[in-house]
Amino acid sequence: MNRAIPPLDLGWLLMESPGGTTHVGALLLFKKPPGRRSLVREVVEAYRAYRPLPPFNYVPELVGAGAPHFREVESWDPHYHVAHLALPAQSSYEDLLRLVADLHEPMLDRHRPMFRCWLIDGVPGGRFAIYTKTHHSIIDGVSGLKKLYEGLSPSGEPSIPAPAFALGQPDPEPEHAPPALRKLTDAVRGALAEVGAINQISRTALRKALSAALGSHLEGSLPFVAGHAPTNAPLVQARGFATMSLPLEEMHTIGRQHGATLNDLAAAIVDHGLHTYLRETGQAYSHEFVAMCPVSLRDDGDSAVGTRVSAIFVRLGAPAAPMSERLRQVVHSVATAKKELGALSTDAAMAYSVALIALAGAGATTHLDRVGHPACNLVISNVPGATETRYLNGAELVGIFPVSALAASIGLNVTLSSYRDHMDFGFVANSAAISDVVALAEHTRRAYADIKADTRRSHAAALTHRSTTG
The missing domain is CATH 3.30.559.10 (Chloramphenicol acetyltransferase-like domain)
Structure with a gap:
């Protein structure tokens, strides 16, 4: 078939x-x-x-x-x-x-x-x-x-x-219309959806192009505006891989105290860890990174074959920002980009993904991405996990770490997934850009320790203030 x-x-x-x-x-x-x-x-x-x-x-x-x-x-x-x-x-x-x-x-x-x-x-x-x-x-x-x-x-x-x-796939829903009529209906529906999607995307792209031409500070989802960071070195076959686990509920608590989601917090500590790693290896990058953050378009129970995903492109924190300020900057950028993506229909969001993949692929194939703007500097993704303990032949699953793709001159992918009471991170790096990805993971862990300490100090100060003014 x-x-x-x-x-x-x-x-x-x-x-x-x-x-x-x-x-x-x-x-x-x-x-x-x-x-x-x-x-x-x-x-x-x-x-x-x-x-x-x-x-x-x-x-x-x-x-x-x-x-x-x-x-x-x-x-x-x-x-x-x-x-x-x-x-x-x-x-x-x-x-x-x-x-x-x-x-x-x-x-x-x-x-x-x-x-x-x-x-x-x-x-x-x-x-x-x-x-x-x-x-x-x-x-x-x-x-x-x-x-x-x-x-x-x-x-x-x-x-x-x-x-x-x-395991295979679930059986598709039964079709009641005759095959010829169903094909015609699907073709008309698909054509109308594509026209609407292109109109939505074109309006957004035009606004950003005009803003960029006028020298405005761009906000929202920002593909192809990133500078050339060390992570955008031409991809070689050699890969580096590292893992890290953090306590899940503690991450939620820290995020809530800063008005941030768990994804905001993860992006901020990866951002801080990457800047620190590059400074220590003599590759300091003096601009904000732009991270691609995939967004699943699957409904609950959707297990269809293939890819159903879009993405937002988020400006991360200032290179020298302390962790608390970096997290605030990331929260603002993510919220603005999410609002923009949320204004698109599902068809437009999928068309947006197809266009981005086509452009990124063309840039990588022709090497135009080496002279123009890359799609982004890194990828940060969160894949939903499981809360219940799982086993295989009586052996307990103790960790599950994503090992993701690198393509289109984007030489760092950090994907995380929750399992039981912890969040498991998988770092995949282009070895030509990041020679010691284990060190990068350790810098990310230290960034988490920094924001954890800042949060405790802020919480203790707030308690002291309330007790002295109560």
């Missing part, structure tokens, strides 16, 4: 290069129960016994007869798609991070189903890991992470549920 490739998903395929890969992944960490030496081997054998279901059995066909489409394939190599590795004795957690970075680097083979996973034994602390990657054209972060959780068990009993690649 063939399936047409939607424009946004086609963009992920067309813009991909060996240095700018467009697959997304995750690192799952599990704690092994005592006395289960064969636990990982059991999972490997069980996974290899399953067969991929749509969209995990799709192969893209971009040239030849007809429009670009996905073709379902029956054949697959279970040993290629489900691999079993083990770290050498005395390995460190950093060795695991380096291995995941190496596995994340190469493009997926487009002549095979576009996913792979590795079960990695021997992780320090009596743990094992699963690293998995899937092409962005068949799944986005929200639906991908949801499937990973669905492939785990809520019980600590030694059971092995079907993995994400074997």
Whole structure:
């Protein structure tokens, strides 16, 4: 069976290069129960016994007869798609991070189903890991992470549920109109939606172009106005990967006390950590960064194939701003950009994404992004997680860290996802731009410690003031 490739998903395929890969992944960490030496081997054998279901059995066909489409394939190599590795004795957690970075680097083979996973034994602390990657054209972060959780068990009993690649898709809603009439109706509806979307986007773009020409300070969502930061160095294949976890409820509390969301706080500490890292490595950047923040357009229960996402482009804090002031600046920028995106219809927001991907891909392919403005300096994304503890063959999931894509000369992606009582961050970096991404993650952790200390001092001062004036 063939399936047409939607424009946004086609963009992920067309813009991909060996240095700018467009697959997304995750690192799952599990704690092994005592006395289960064969636990990982059991999972490997069980996974290899399953067969991929749509969209995990799709192969893209971009040239030849007809429009670009996905073709379902029956054949697959279970040993290629489900691999079993083990770290050498005395390995460190950093060795695991380096291995995941190496596995994340190469493009997926487009002549095979576009996913792979590795079960990695021997992780320090009596743990094992699963690293998995899937092409962005068949799944986005929200639906991908949801499937990973669905492939785990809520019980600590030694059971092995079907993995994400074997779960398939829900049945579509039944159609009552005749096929010919349905096609005509869909074509008319799609054409009207596209015209309305283009009108909405064009008006916004025209206002910003006029403001920029007049030298005004631009606000709202700001694609293609960023300066060339060190993170915009030409992409190479080499990747760096780091992780970080922070207490979830504490993050919410700090955010509330500053009138900020959890996403605002995450963006501010990443911004502060990045400026600090660049100063310490002799690459100080004297302007505000512009971050792309993806926004899911999926309704609750939407698990359709492909990508349903738009984005806002947020101006972050001043380079030398202290954490509290930086967070205030980020809150203002995010609110303004969200208001602008919220004024667009869903069709316009999707069209906006397609246009951005096309422009960014064209700029990267022709190298015009090296002389013009890049789309942004970095990507910061939050993918919804789970609150309940999950297990695999009796092993407890203790962390799940996104491992995201780098493309279009954007050399840093920080994606976070909540699990139980903590927020797990995954840092993916272009090694030509950031040679020590573990150090960057540590600077981000220190930025969080700074805003936490500032918040405590402010709260204590407010309490003292109330007690002396009460």
